[in-house]
Amino acid sequence: MSDYAQEQEMEIEALQAILMDDIKEIDSSDSGLSTNNQCFQITLSPQDDDLDESIYTPVELALIFSHTEKYPDEPPLLNVKSLRGIKPEDLKILKEKLQREASENLGMAMVYTLVTSAKEWLCEKFGQDAQVEESEENDTAKDDIIIPHGEPVTVETFLAWRERFEAELALERAKLMPESALTVSKEKKLSGRQWFESGRAVAKGAVQVTEGSEGEDEEDIEFDDDFEDDEEEDMLDHYLAERSEVSSQSSSRK
Numbered sequence: 001m002s003d004y005a006q007e008q009e010m011e012i013e014a015l016q017a018i019l020m021d022d023i024k025e026i027d028s029s030d031s032g033l034s035t036n037n038q039c040f041q042i043t044l045s046p047q048d049d050d051l052d053e054s055i056y057t058p059v060e061l062a063l064i065f066s067h068t069e070k071y072p073d074e075p076p077l078l079n080v081k082s083l084r085g086i087k088p089e090d091l092k093i094l095k096e097k098l099q100r101e102a103s104e105n106l107g108m109a110m111v112y113t114l115v116t117s118a119k120e121w122l123c124e125k126f127g128q129d130a131q132v133e134e135s136e137e138n139d140t141a142k143d144d145i146i147i148p149h150g151e152p153v154t155v156e157t158f159l160a161w162r163e164r165f166e167a168e169l170a171l172e173r174a175k176l177m178p179e180s181a182l183t184v185s186k187e188k189k190l191s192g193r194q195w196f197e198s199g200r201a202v203a204k205g206a207v208q209v210t211e212g213s214e215g216e217d218e219e220d221i222e223f224d225d226d227f228e229d230d231e232e233e234d235m236l237d238h239y240l241a242e243r244s245e246v247s248s249q250s251s252s253r254k
Contacts, residue, residue, distance in 0.1 A: 008067040011109040012040070018112065031064050032079045039066045043083065044119050046127040059085035059126045061094075063118050065111055072109055075102035080118070085126075094121055167240055 015023055022043045031039035042063045060083040065076045080095045082088075098114050105113055 004070055004073075007109065008071055011067075011111060012038075014109075015040075015042075015111060015115075019115075026064070028066070031066065032081065033064065033066050033077045035066045035068075035077055037066050037068075039064060042115055044115065044122060046119075046122040046125075059122065061086060061118065061122060063098075063115060065114075072105075073107060075099065075106065076111065078102065078114070090125065094118060097121065163240060 019042060024041055026039050026041045028036055028039045031041075033039060042065075044061045044063060046059060062081040062083050064079040064081060067076055068074050078095065078098055080091050080098070082091060098118060101114060101117055102110055
């Protein structure tokens with residue numbers, strides 16, 4: 001046995017050990033190659049090797065090769081065939097790619113290198129669409145999952161929230177009331193709620209013009225923002241305290 005024949009036989013044994021069921025010998029008449037030598041077909045797909053083989057793949061490729069007399073000092077005979085979903089123009093591109101790589105790897109056993117290159121080409125060409133589709137399915141599944149968050153609502157927490165909400169609403173209404181509505185007679189004593197809802201507190205700290213100041217220029221008074229915030233908080237606290245007192249009185253009457 002020549003050195004070429006021995007090296008070729010060793011390569012076939014190595015490929016069979018690595019690829020197992022994915023490599024098989026075929027008749028030369030089915031290979032599409034002009035040779036009477038042994039022909040082999042290797043089945044490839046873009047899916048990862050560690051995935052379940054039962055998973056459907058949209059494309060599948062047959063890489064067919066046969067050793068020449070002086071292989072690996074000359075390139076093998078190569079052919080590619082679509083087993084599922086690969087267009088003829090894509091097959092042509094792949095075959096030319098593999099033939100170039102075979103010429104670059106002369107002098108060494110190269111079939112497994114060509115198999116790896118064809119596998120990478122399949123993943124780049126067809127694997128991305130499958131990954132995007134799988135990602136979209138995963139995103140849809142995530143959208144269907146409702147994750148509860150926050151504290152559970154009880155009667156007590158709801159009532160506390162409602163009191164606070166009503167107080168803030170009343171405060172906003174007081175801000176929006178026209179200035180004429182804020183004027184209240186000194187002789188009329190307001191309840192805490194009336195005082196709050198009327199916006200009476202905004203008049204607190206206002207400067208009144210005395211009788212002796214007639215004829216003098218009035219000075220514009222600017223109020224500090226912190227002062228206004230404190231006033232709003234005081235009004236809110238007053239309102240909540242009054243609501244709490246009314247609730248207590250109502251409970252005691254019952």
